[in-house]
Amino acid sequence: MCGIIGYVGEKNAAPILFEGLKKLEYRGYDSSYDFISNDKVFESSNNIANSPFVKNFQQMQSSNMKIFNFIKNEDYYAIIDENLQKLLSSRIKSGKVELSKKIGASYQTLQRILKSKNYWANLDTLFKLFRALSIEESYLTNNIRQLKTKNSFSIEVKRFKLSEELMRILGHIIGDGGIHLVKNESKYRPFYVNNEEILLNAFRNDVKSVFGGNKIYFRKRIGHGDELWLQTSIGRILYDILEYEINNDKKRIPSFVYGLEENLICKFLQALYDDEGYIYPKKNMIVIAQKYRDLVNDLRNAVEKVGIRPNQILVHKSKDRTTMHYFSISGKDNILLFAKKIGFLHPEKKKKLEILTNKYRGK
Numbered sequence: 001m002c003g004i005i006g007y008v009g010e011k012n013a014a015p016i017l018f019e020g021l022k023k024l025e026y027r028g029y030d031s032s033y034d035f036i037s038n039d040k041v042f043e044s045s046n047n048i049a050n051s052p053f054v055k056n057f058q059q060m061q062s063s064n065m066k067i068f069n070f071i072k073n074e075d076y077y078a079i080i081d082e083n084l085q086k087l088l089s090s091r092i093k094s095g096k097v098e099l100s101k102k103i104g105a106s107y108q109t110l111q112r113i114l115k116s117k118n119y120w121a122n123l124d125t126l127f128k129l130f131r132a133l134s135i136e137e138s139y140l141t142n143n144i145r146q147l148k149t150k151n152s153f154s155i156e157v158k159r160f161k162l163s164e165e166l167m168r169i170l171g172h173i174i175g176d177g178g179i180h181l182v183k184n185e186s187k188y189r190p191f192y193v194n195n196e197e198i199l200l201n202a203f204r205n206d207v208k209s210v211f212g213g214n215k216i217y218f219r220k221r222i223g224h225g226d227e228l229w230l231q232t233s234i235g236r237i238l239y240d241i242l243e244y245e246i247n248n249d250k251k252r253i254p255s256f257v258y259g260l261e262e263n264l265i266c267k268f269l270q271a272l273y274d275d276e277g278y279i280y281p282k283k284n285m286i287v288i289a290q291k292y293r294d295l296v297n298d299l300r301n302a303v304e305k306v307g308i309r310p311n312q313i314l315v316h317k318s319k320d321r322t323t324m325h326y327f328s329i330s331g332k333d334n335i336l337l338f339a340k341k342i343g344f345l346h347p348e349k350k351k352k353l354e355i356l357t358n359k360y361r362g363k
Contacts, residue, residue, distance in 0.1 A: 067160045068141050070241045073124035077150065080113075080121065081143040089114050091133050103128040120148070151186045152233035156212040162260065164267040165206040170242060171271025172203055174251050174295070176225070179239050181249065188235030193225040196346055199274055203228060253298035262306050266341045269302055274345050279352040281359070286338060289316070289326035296325040303329070308337050332360045 092099065092114065100110040105125050112119045113129065130140050146154040160166075173179065177192035192203050204216055207230060217229035239245070243254045257268060278287045290296045296313055303310045308329060316324045329338055339357045344350040 066141055067147070067157055067237065068123075071123075071237060072240060073127055074122065075149055075236070076123040077120040077148055078123050078126060078144045079118055079146045079154075080126070080140070081145055082117070084139065084143040085114060087135075087139070088129070088133070091135070099129075099132060102132050105129075123147070148233045149186060149188075149236045152236065153214065153231050155214055155233050155237075160210060162264060163210065164264060165209040167257075167260075167264045167268040168271040169203070169206050169210060170238070170254070170257075171268045172199075172275060173238055173242065174253070175272045175275030177275075178251075179235050179242075179244065181239075186232070186236075188232050188239045190230045190235040190238050192228045193221075194275070195225045198345060198347055200226060200228060202345060207234070250292065251295055253295070253302055257302065258305055262341070265302055265306055269299075269306070269342050270345065272299065273342060274349065277344070277349065279344075279349050279356065281352050281356040284335070284356065284359075285328040285330040286335065286353075286356075287326055287328045289324045291322055291324060293325040296327060300327050306337075306341055308334050308341070310334075336360060 096110055097107055100107045103110075103125055105113075105122075105128075109121070109125070110129075113121045113126070126140055127137060130137050144157055147157045148154040172192050173190055176194050177190065180189040180191060181187070182189075192200070194200055194203075207214070207216060211230075211234050214231060214234065219227040219229070221227060241254060243252065244250075253268075257265060260268075273286070273288060276288050276290065278289070279285075280287070288296070288299055290299070293313065300310050300313060309331075311328045311330060313325055313327045316326060329335065335356060339353055344353055
């Protein structure tokens with residue numbers, strides 16, 4: 001048996017190819033492959049974990065990843081800094097008609113990009129313009145003031161980076177949150193539901209840290225958990241980052257997560273365990289459960305990635321509840337590693353974890 005994996009599109013291709021290659025790794029005699037990333041060709045054979053692809057991918061994740069590595073440029077609009085407009089104008093002295101055709105925009109659109117203050121230019125058009133002028137794309141990504149989808153409020157992007165705050169947001173959206181979709185109206189409304197005020201406040205603070213001072217909507221619900229809602233501009237970005245489109249709008253751990261630094265993966269997992277985890281001090285175990293096996297398998301892989309050895313996935317069936325898939329973490333070394341690396345912010349679960357770790361430490 002053999003296989004081929006490929007990807008064509010606007011998203012960051014590296015994590016998609018990485019996951020595909022991992023699945024094909026043992027289907028041939030040598031699992032050889034070539035691929036192209038950032039105009040460089042990498043070759044490897046045998047085990048993918050030893051390839052320059054993985055090392056390049058991990059380095060890129062920890063130092064260079066920006067919001068533009070995750071989103072579909074043609075669906076977004078940006079306002080660029082006035083100094084950047086001056087730079088572009090100085091580079092374009094003539095041939096504007098030919099240039100506008102080259103980038104697939106009208107002459108009037110090109111003029112607005114160069115001259116109009118606070119003009120919302122299509123992001124894909126801006127990238128094409130910079131490539132046509134042989135200007136480093138970093139000049140564009142570092143000088144975009146605001147970003148938005150067509151029918152949404154704008155957000156600031158300079159503060160956006162792969163941070164602990166962002167990873168917790170992603171974890172909570174997969175956990176007790178979600179994205180309410182009305183695609184025909186281009187609405188992507190992210191929400192988070194919880195009964196714990198500590199977790200709700202932490203989510204608010206993380207959103208402000210990553211996305212700035214955008215309005216967070218709140219709804220009090222007695223007996224059902226309070227709700228926090230974010231605007232569509234943030235929702236569409238989270239939709240792209242979480243790879244909902246690739247996964248047919250199902251919750252999965254996005255493939256890029258596995259290449260991140262350990263502390264970022266741990267913050268992501270902390271949010272998920274705060275929402276979906278259970279801790280049983282008398283049974284000496286920590287459990288996380290979900291309806292969909294694929295997501296539970298993703299979670300198990302992420303836990304293994306940070307050096308903790310989880311138990312196998314099991315199935316729980318009951319007459320009055322949905323079938324659930326789950327796995328546990330048990331054993332002294334694994335429990336202590338969980339407490340050290342992941343832990344809980346949830347006050348009740350945090351207290352139970354302390355009881356369990358104290359048992360192992362003889363306190």
